[in-house]
Amino acid sequence: MTFSEQLRKEADEVFEGILQHPFIRGIAEGNVPKQALIHYVKADYEYLSAFNRIYGLAISKCEDRSDMGFFQEQIGFVLNSEIHPHENFCRVAGVDYSELQGSPLPPTADHYVAHMSKAAYSGTIGEILAALLPCPWTYLEIGRAILEEKQPDTSHPFYEWISFYANGEIGEVTHELCRKIDRWAADASEKDKQKATLAFIKSCQLEYRFWDMAYTQEEWPYSLPADQQIQPLH
Numbered sequence: 001m002t003f004s005e006q007l008r009k010e011a012d013e014v015f016e017g018i019l020q021h022p023f024i025r026g027i028a029e030g031n032v033p034k035q036a037l038i039h040y041v042k043a044d045y046e047y048l049s050a051f052n053r054i055y056g057l058a059i060s061k062c063e064d065r066s067d068m069g070f071f072q073e074q075i076g077f078v079l080n081s082e083i084h085p086h087e088n089f090c091r092v093a094g095v096d097y098s099e100l101q102g103s104p105l106p107p108t109a110d111h112y113v114a115h116m117s118k119a120a121y122s123g124t125i126g127e128i129l130a131a132l133l134p135c136p137w138t139y140l141e142i143g144r145a146i147l148e149e150k151q152p153d154t155s156h157p158f159y160e161w162i163s164f165y166a167n168g169e170i171g172e173v174t175h176e177l178c179r180k181i182d183r184w185a186a187d188a189s190e191k192d193k194q195k196a197t198l199a200f201i202k203s204c205q206l207e208y209r210f211w212d213m214a215y216t217q218e219e220w221p222y223s224l225p226a227d228q229q230i231q232p233l234h
């Protein structure tokens with residue numbers, strides 16, 4: 001079994017839990033509450049900006065140009081393509097995308113970004129890859145599972161979202177990240193592989209919590225100071 005196959009096996013229960021989460025069931029059934037969609041897009045817009053900053057940090061640790069090129073392409077993908085699934089959610093919720101940009105990250109999303117940043121600043125390249133991998137991998141499996149279960153056509157309210165994650169570039173991204181982490185694991189120490197495994201499992205669980213955060217509209221218990229709401233990575 002490759003290292004990425006081992007990671008996937010360790011996370012089986014979490015992946016299954018994500019597929020059963022009421023937000024995901026709502027995407028499959030075409031009936032997610034409007035406020036959950038709005039909460040999700042607000043948080044995910046900022047989460048994906050942070051994700052791109054983390055790709056930038058990953059570039060700073062790359063030794064060869066093909067790795068740099070891969071991360072650079074992923075930044076382009078997030079900036080130019082991953083807006084489409086957000087637009088799908090906005091259309092269903094009946095809101096303008098531009099109104100949902102610039103909100104502070106709710107606690108769970110903030111924690112997820114902090115978890116990835118920690119790996120990016122202080123981890124091995126394997127730990128960084130492991131922390132990033134559940135992002136495309138869980139969405140790929142969500143998209144594929146719903147596609148298989150529902151065989152949606154264009155009349156499904158989330159047709160675009162489902163097709164984007166089931167059939168698009170996300171499969172290639174997942175595959176490439178797996179190849180990279182497997183190559184890293186071939187020469188890595190047991191201790192470093194354990195650290196990477198923990199980073200992977202935490203990100204999977206934070207993916208679960210991200211859906212839950214949106215579904216329950218999680219907020220900070222008290223408001224944050226207005227001019228310090230959006231924090232760059234540090």
Ligand SMILES: Cc1ncc(CO)c(N)n1
Nearest residue numbers: 044047134135136139210
């Ligand atoms: C939180 C989160 N995880 C994964 C993806 C898929 O890229 C996303 N858009 N948001």
